[in-house]
Amino acid sequence: MRRVIFLRLPSGVFGNGGQAWLSIDLKPSRDMLEKRGFSILESTVDRAISLDLRPNDIVIYSSSDDPEIYEYMKDAFYFIRNRCQLLPHYDFLMAYENKGFQEIYRKERGFGNLDGNYFYDLDVSPRSFPYVFKTITGAGSSGVHLIRSKRDLRKLRCTIFSVSLRRRLILLQRKWKLSKEHYAAYSYRHKGFRRYAVQEFISGLECDYKILIFGERFFSLKRYVRKGDFRASGSGNFDFTASTPAHVLDFAASIANKLDAPQLSLDIADSGGTCHLIEYQALNFGPTTLTLSKGYYRRESGGWAWVSGVSDLGETYAHSLEAYFDKHDIRATA
Ligand SMILES: Nc1ncnc2c1ncn2[C@@H]1O[C@H](COP(=O)(O)OP(=O)(O)O)[C@@H](O)[C@H]1O
């Protein structure tokens, strides 16, 4: 019998990006898959590497916001991905909470309609302004800055890229002691690196759209920018009732097609009818756009239909798996 294996944290949690200690209820997913003839097993992320996996096993996992667990998962799943079918794909574990990886990935795959890049040294950042600077982790717009001039870069150097006074004193001392060549190598090591992504700035936005895609269900939240600011995420000025333009939903659907994950969270900017993908996640994203929504959009006869009603996360998660299994014709008998 073909197996589906769910990996939880040892605490029992199956990741939920909103309140990380709460779990997605997997019972509806288990019931749905059992009905389809799969054998359902559960294990934990720390034991996954020792499992006796078969190539046609489907291993469904979530990530962790704990940096140690996350780094462990990246290492272990690098090998696990070759022994079974990981869901979502390993690439999404790499992209989890990593805006730098996301930038390279979107360039390689050619999606998103927004130019960007990934660096670690402030000295190599673009010199043509403006652009958006982002530390690779962070939510609610923390770590996201508009860079309009060299002055803004200097501000970053004194904050995000600052080097401690102690280190600067040691550097001075080494400058006297070391040869020019050795000092150059030594000082590079202590320049104060920080990984960051840059993106083309989309000017004049009043809002962005957070779109959660669970299979055929599209949940949307319109988020207005803060007063006197360009950033919407974390502003708290959100509108669950606003209708979402069809071209934004079309754009979200085209990204979903490319990314091919059962669940997705997309931040989309609509600039005069042209859409851009600002950020994306396929693991452990905040679910409130779903849980607080009064309904969702679904594709219907070429357009979009609104389906009213409050959605349950566990049930919607099961739907997303069902839709994914259908789309890829994943059967218990294969
Ligand atoms: N390239 C961009 N151009 C214009 N506004 C942007 C751009 N990138 C991000 N923003 C604004 O900043 C906010 C936060 O950016 P985002 O990358 O989504 O980080 P976070 O992880 O904090 O949500 C977005 O909600 C959007 O309003």
Ligand SMILES: [Mg+2]
């Ligand atoms: Mg965002």
